[in-house]
Amino acid sequence: MRGVDQNITGIGALADPVRQELYLFVCAQPGPVSRDQAAEAIGIARHKAKFHLDKLESEGLLEAVYARLTGRTGPGAGRSSKLYRRAAREFAVSLPSRDYLLAGRLMADAIAESARTGAPVLEVLRRVAAEQGAAIGGGALTDEGRPATPQAALDLAVGALSEHGYEPRRERTRVIMANCPFHALAEAQRELVCHMNHALITGLVESLAPPKVEARLEPGDNRCCVSLALGG
Incomplete structure (x- = not known):
């Protein structure tokens, strides 16, 4: 029953309204988004966005990638930023939506x-x-x-x-x-x-x-x- 338990836990992460709004925002974007972009989009502090996005990642609803937002490479390009996108995994309750x-x-x-x-x-x-x-x-x-x-x-x-x-x-x-x-x-x-x-x-x-x-x-x-x- 491990898969069922994981599904229930993952969907339970969306019970929090802020977390749900962040998840819907990330899913609606054409590419991965940063913590700053997510925080600004729904009007919360960056540290709150980080907490909720990382929770969604840990529950398997989002996945993280790392990239330099400047697009530059090599020395002086800066550190890579953590970006979030919807995870490829499908849940039994159907995310993405099916009808x-x-x-x-x-x-x-x-x-x-x-x-x-x-x-x-x-x-x-x-x-x-x-x-x-x-x-x-x-x-x-x-x-x-x-x-x-x-x-x-x-x-x-x-x-x-x-x-x-x-x-x-x-x-x-x-x-x-x-x-x-x-x-x-x-x-x-x-x-x-x-x-x-x-x-x-x-x-x-x-x-x-x-x-x-x-x-x-x-x-x-x-x-x-x-x-x-x-x-x-």
Whole structure:
């Protein structure tokens, strides 16, 4: 039962709200972060950030790497700094986020409707996934209605996708999804899951501000196959 005990202990480390906020901040960054960056991001003292980050590392939720923040090497370059990133290990409670229940429901609905109507199952899956995305987008809208600008629409989409485990990260002119909530299914049925993801995220952004934000099918390693960009 050692693995179970380690999982319970590791997840228990997130019970502290400051520790949880630090963990979420580190996971949201495109690269490893320093203690100073983490402390500034959530507004705590550096020594507190160090204590909590080291605790998260000791419990297996984060891992540390060492690098010179200046980028220089050789004499006079200074000491390497300790940086933190999310550990590669997966926990039984699913970190990173997985939502196989949602995937199963969408696929089951599509199969049932296909059997009833004779429509191609992939076509139906795309439609029900788009409807699910539109429901998520509708839930993200405020009382003010749809966003007034393309950037505001993109920000709203990023927030909604963050809440559903996609871990969106900004990369210059696009936003990639660092996590696929349907990872294990994508490993087995990549094309099917990628098209389902694309339909879901397209439905979401179109419910917010069509055509201000575009969902693109851009498969890549170790991330979701869909990215976002501002429409032309």
